[in-house]
Amino acid sequence: MAAHATAISIVILSGMFHATWNTLTKNSGNKNVFLWYSQVIAIVIFLPWAIIDLQSAVFAWEGVLLLAASAAVHGMYILLLARAYIVGDLSQVYPIMRGTSPLLVPLVAVVILGEPLPIGGWIGIAVIVTGIFMISNGFKLREQGAAAAYAFAVGISITLYTVIDKLALEYVQPALLNIVTNVGNLAVLSLFALRSRGMLHEWRTNKRAIVVAGVLAPSGYLLFLFALNLAPLAILAPMREVGTVFATLFAIVLLKEKQGARRIWSSVIITSGIICLGLFG
Template structure:
């Protein structure tokens, strides 16, 4: 009995948490690659091609053992649209804003909204300590974003908030879709949606060849890490409530902040370190007592 309880704890608690934390790390790395690219839309367009081709064999294998009902295909169209809008807004946000400013705002919107929607729409629940963890994560992420906004810097913040709302939408939507579509197939559909959304912008830019020549290594890595990060998160969602896991994914904000400090040389201060501690504490509260 004790062994079964231990195995159940590992499967239902520790494994989803580990997947989400790894997902957050991957997410911060490919966002760094995007920020360093020449043309953000073209870079992301190339990564979608890599992602589709790399993960296609796993999708074919998955579909051999999972049949999808018509409802599932309809839901996939919705997730393709949401992710396509997300990637367009993401490219624009990184074009006009600093990573250390916009990344925390983009990632800080959903930790509060997703648990609320999970409770209200999906019938999930969090303990008092879980909500306290959410509050710490949101406070930490928003502190990282630097909310003393100058008039000239409002536009990146507005775009970052829009991205955060889209992240909230597709996170809850994809949790529902997982009841009809397996994770690898769902992720592949998001990649196709992203590619379709970016194609007109990328082809019109005239920078497809130039971007590949300048950044083909990070394009290849980003094409593996970006969908890989979301696949890990989708498998975690398959095992645990979205209201608990979505805020924990924002540990990626801590990774992103330190990448911005050491690689992009963006200005940071002691406040950023304190904010990272808040986020980490919130993740621990959610993971253990949420």
């Protein structure tokens, strides 16, 4: 129980980190360039740690395939993320893309990985997903067009890399896995960012935000990867979606996006689901 409580606390902090760097990304000019710089910062900062982790890595062919799959899926994720923020608002796409994973990951974790999930956990997941759909006006998804489509695609990518990374941790430590994902992100973003004419302008305009995002993005995911060693994936993956609440608050206070009472109540529902999942999952 103590290990689960620690894991939940770590994942909530991870969710806040995730919401913060996503807010910075949404507020940037050229999303592809901003995220490209952030990946460079992340690789430079965390590479020494990853090199140390090389000593304990197991490079069996299964592990190598998982690392390659992780890099590819993360690269697809970051590209779709940039596109989602180009065509949609933070408060519109973030809840959708983060809400897809809590619905799919526990199903995958239970069916494929064989992880148990008590009835209280399923109730918590149902409450969280309901709140996320409310906050994104999910019952009228057709009206949200391309933004919703990209957000769902991001959510599917999150589901895929979460499961793949869980398996990859059997072969490598979190810091090394995180660097691999950053390299995948950088490789895919390079195809678009380096061809743009906004490299210098984006750095001059948002260099502080880029550095912050470059630190928070890998730090948040590292926290999540470490938490996976303390509690089951089926519990922790939905818990990480507390970032939806943080992102909603950031959208209201920082980005001045229009919000209503529905979004406030939705945040309360999400928090209730998280508490239910943490206590009974």
